[in-house]
Amino acid sequence: MAAVWQQVLAVDARYNAYRTSNFPQFRTQYIRRRSQLLRENAKGGFDPLLRRQYLKLRSQLLAQRYGPLSEQSSFRTYSNSIRSSRTTLDRMEAQDFEDDLRAQGARGHRRSVSRGSYQLQAQMNRVTYEDKSPGSVVPTSVAEASRAMAGDTTLSENYAFAGMYHIFDQHVDEAVPKVQFANDDKNRLACCSLDGTVSIFQLVPTPPAVLRVLRGHSRGVTDFAWSLSNDVIVTTSLDATMRIWATEDGKCIREIPDPDSSELLCCTFQPMNNNLTVVGNNKHNVHVMNISTGKKVKGGSSKLTGRVLSLSFDSPGRILWAGDDRGSIFSFLFDMATGKLTKAKRLVVSEGSSITSISARSWISREARDPSLLVNACVNKLLLYRVVDNEGTLQLKRTFEIQQSANPVHSIFCPLMSFRQGACVVTGSEDMCVYFFDVERATKAIVNKLQGHSAAVLDVSFNCDESLLASSDAKGMVIIWRREQK
Incomplete structure (x- = not known):
């Protein structure tokens, strides 16, 4: 039932852009710690029914606090999150990027969640990005730190x-x-x-x-x-x-x-x-x-x-x-x-x-x-x-x-x-x-x-x-x- 915890993390990651709007640096720290705790909990022998109840309650509380996500967005998150824990964050981040790409045609209609997704991704990877065009991000020379995190292997x-x-x-x-x-x-x-x-x-x-x-x-x-x-x-x-x-x-x-x-x-x-x-x-x-x-x-x-x-x-x-x-x-x-x-x-x-x-x-x-x-x-x-x-x-x-x-x-x-x-x-x-x-x-x-x-x-x-x-x-x-x- 580790997939349920992945779904919990997926929901949290979707709402993460709304957290501590005045201190965005804490969003990265929060989601990392959240991921760590969920992985540890997944190893325990909790009742699967309780896990699903927790997921439902967590989703309701986040929706009450920050407002509901769109149905299509929630469905994509749920579908992606049931895949392996190794790639859950990668796929959620990829989904966020595609959402941002579609938003290019309506620049004035961008929501803060799109920009928050970029900030979260950049902080998590410890990579500095520069915007070349709306919705486009490319690595700068400061990206060496991200490669060091991977062990500097070629x-x-x-x-x-x-x-x-x-x-x-x-x-x-x-x-x-x-x-x-x-x-x-x-x-x-x-x-x-x-x-x-x-x-x-x-x-x-x-x-x-x-x-x-x-x-x-x-x-x-x-x-x-x-x-x-x-x-x-x-x-x-x-x-x-x-x-x-x-x-x-x-x-x-x-x-x-x-x-x-x-x-x-x-x-x-x-x-x-x-x-x-x-x-x-x-x-x-x-x-x-x-x-x-x-x-x-x-x-x-x-x-x-x-x-x-x-x-x-x-x-x-x-x-x-x-x-x-x-x-x-x-x-x-x-x-x-x-x-x-x-x-x-x-x-x-x-x-x-x-x-x-x-x-x-x-x-x-x-x-x-x-x-x-x-x-x-x-x-x-x-x-x-x-x-x-x-x-x-x-x-x-x-x-x-x-x-x-x-x-x-x-x-x-x-x-x-x-x-x-x-x-x-x-x-x-x-x-x-x-x-x-x-x-x-x-x-x-x-x-x-x-x-x-x-x-x-x-x-x-x-x-x-x-x-x-x-x-x-x-x-x-x-x-x-x-x-x-x-």
């Missing part, structure tokens, strides 16, 4: 993955297009294969083992997604169906045919409502599906210019990006109340070049504050875009040379926010290597390069504490890499 040292921890080869001869660790989990991993199955692995205790294999699709499985609580996996397949699986026993809960009777190529959960899943198909359509009813959501469909190959929500679930095989990235506004999609923007990356992977991130690191989109396209480059407004408009920020001209290669942001200088992204490549790039380094951006695959590396995934990295390739090999211990 980005290269932090991502010194070297040895192979384990190799899974039960899918050999059929590509493994997706590999992903469970949410906030160090040891549980899944992968899907074009042989029509999904494997769930347990990496600890040693030796690593296959927990279960999900069988039922009649053709290759193209994509899958873990639910937030990891109790359900959704899969899409070339057999024109999506399936919902219980991870505890591997049983198929429901089979849902594609509304267009077309091959399904990708899927993603709506981050704020895991009852809704978005799928993309071979007939250029995206559909919002209710996995409880097995039906398409009214107004939750839209058409792209080509086959839908990749999908990604921003963390609050308000913007959905979709990439197709004609080289376009579309942004959609998602209505939280109805599930309706509204087409907002379109960006042509390269005409006719498939967009095979999209990953959204609120902040790349504590010192790289722009909401960003990481994109793989078949142009032999990894692309990093800055999200410039609340309609998902993209502005190219960096490109990194990789080999990708035909295969569905994927990439990821490193999961942990960091005090270190620089920020890291990881990608597969058709040259059979895994690349780590520092997105803040102007030259020689490659931080690490892993060699061991015998085919194009299609996907990569970190566990929650970045101690293990999984990679999969076009011949079905899955390699688990271990961070080099200092």
Whole structure:
């Protein structure tokens, strides 16, 4: 029940900007001490019912003292706070920043909570920021203290993955297009294969083992997604169906045919409502599906210019990006109340070049504050875009040379926010290597390069504490890499 204490901290952090308005320095001290006490209390054997009653009472008292938060803001806080304690504050801070970004269009309407969020973040990180433009913060030269807090380790040292921890080869001869660790989990991993199955692995205790294999699709499985609580996996397949699986026993809960009777190529959960899943198909359509009813959501469909190959929500679930095989990235506004999609923007990356992977991130690191989109396209480059407004408009920020001209290669942001200088992204490549790039380094951006695959590396995934990295390739090999211990 540690999640309840995380929810308590989330509520306190939301109201923290209103505390001691004449002495803002005490807000940082208060929230740190509050976090410490809640972590200590979480270790005790308190009655779960009492914890929930305390959370309810605490929320009511804070609302009476400072006024109620908006319903949408409270819902986002609650949803984010149930994730692991390691990243709770990071995600709340990221949410605050996105709130501030949206407020740029109405400067005169900014509330003190937005400015308070910046002050709190700057004090907690011991970093001095200067405002370059409304809603934009960048680190100054005084930021060295934040890196010292992280032990003065370099980005290269932090991502010194070297040895192979384990190799899974039960899918050999059929590509493994997706590999992903469970949410906030160090040891549980899944992968899907074009042989029509999904494997769930347990990496600890040693030796690593296959927990279960999900069988039922009649053709290759193209994509899958873990639910937030990891109790359900959704899969899409070339057999024109999506399936919902219980991870505890591997049983198929429901089979849902594609509304267009077309091959399904990708899927993603709506981050704020895991009852809704978005799928993309071979007939250029995206559909919002209710996995409880097995039906398409009214107004939750839209058409792209080509086959839908990749999908990604921003963390609050308000913007959905979709990439197709004609080289376009579309942004959609998602209505939280109805599930309706509204087409907002379109960006042509390269005409006719498939967009095979999209990953959204609120902040790349504590010192790289722009909401960003990481994109793989078949142009032999990894692309990093800055999200410039609340309609998902993209502005190219960096490109990194990789080999990708035909295969569905994927990439990821490193999961942990960091005090270190620089920020890291990881990608597969058709040259059979895994690349780590520092997105803040102007030259020689490659931080690490892993060699061991015998085919194009299609996907990569970190566990929650970045101690293990999984990679999969076009011949079905899955390699688990271990961070080099200092």
